[in-house]
Amino acid sequence: MGTSATVCKPTPCPSIASGDFVEVRTTTPVAPAAKPVLTASYIKTTSQVPVLATGSTVSIEGLVANLDTSTDTFDVRGISIDGSNLASTLAMLANGQIVVVTGTVSSDGTIVATAISTEKRATFSVMAPLDSDSAFLDTLTVLGQTFTVNSATRFVDWAEGVRPFNLNNFATVLSVGDQLIVSGYATASGNVATRVERIPTPLTPTVGAQGIVTADSSSADTLSIGGVTATLGSSTMLRYQGAGSNPTLGGFFAALTVNSSVAWVIGTAGASAGAITATSAVALPTTCQWAFGPN
Incomplete structure (x- = not known):
């Protein structure tokens, strides 16, 4: 459409000027505040905003x-x-x-x-390398979680210099080990993906999950999001409302309500499928409502 784009990663992006049309993404949760601050991890500038003609x-x-x-x-x-x-x-x-x-x-x-x-709302997202996929079954597996993709699934490619993919060619284009973010919801017959995103592979192996907390155990220091179980520990960086400068595991789990609270965990893959050893965990404010908003 006559547009050109500049991708700036990491930030800052020296080519940005006032009046530019930009898209900003972040991997850091935004803390509640009167004037929230988003720490950008990806900025894309477009020199021209598409103009839609009357009647189109x-x-x-x-x-x-x-x-x-x-x-x-x-x-x-x-x-x-x-x-x-x-x-x-x-x-x-x-x-x-x-x-x-x-x-x-x-x-x-x-x-x-x-x-x-x-569209059906996603209730959780998983970030991890692709374990496997199947064009015959229209499925892909990430962090031990198998998702079915269908005509309603959105496919996005944020990795630079690679070929975009869709429902027809995802199993051909994607490779085992590609870093994905898969959002979806659970049904009686399994998980359904609402969105599949390929992102640049991190320098350090990293996995994560975000969404509605489906189970937790303060005695075992674990929480589950979808089929993913994260184990927290004394070295896990914690954030939750009311934590102040001295967050504790007890306070973190007290801030959670199963099937209501939204949490975000990131860390390394555990020894078993669907397990995360959490290096960071965030219990989002009770006013948050999990709904994956497509870009």
């Missing part, structure tokens, strides 16, 4: 915001959506829900929706 058909994916059923409108990524032709669908939406909207661009930049589809 577009699709946009993101979280529902500012839903107003009285006017049949809502926002996705800051763009106003006119859902007046799909009032019955809007009645089933909620703020924070992930949707894909297809529609026509109006003269004022609003998208007049012709179709709205909802």
Whole structure:
């Protein structure tokens, strides 16, 4: 589309100027604050923002915001959506829900929706090297967790200088050992991936998990996210609300509520499949709601 991009990693990015359109990602949790600060680990600048012509058909994916059923409108990524032709669908939406909207661009930049589809929320993410994959079964395994991929799965490639992949070629393009972040949710028949991302391989082998805590044990110093179990210890760096300058394992586990709290752990792979020896663990504030927001 006539665009060029500059990827700056690590930061700072000397080519950034005021007014540039940028995408910023971080691997560091953002601490709650009146003016939160994000420590960038990846910045991508684009010299031109795509311009959509009036009357063109577009699709946009993101979280529902500012839903107003009285006017049949809502926002996705800051763009106003006119859902007046799909009032019955809007009645089933909620703020924070992930949707894909297809529609026509109006003269004022609003998208007049012709179709709205909802996506199942991810409840956890796993970061680790790829263990195995299967084109025949449409599955991939990361940190001992097997995920099924399907037509609704989003595929993203953040590793530089490699070939993008999709549902049709992921098993050919991906190699065992590629560092992935896989987000998904559990069903009675197994995990379903909502998003698969390939990222640059870290210099030091690193694995992690983030999402809703499904089990914990303060006596064993363990917590589970999906099918991943993390073991914490005296050397684990801890963060949780109320910890102050003296966080403790007891305080950390007291800050967790199973099937409600959201946690983030990172460390090294344990001796068994699906195990993490945590070097860092964060219990996110109780106001957090886990929902993977696609980029």
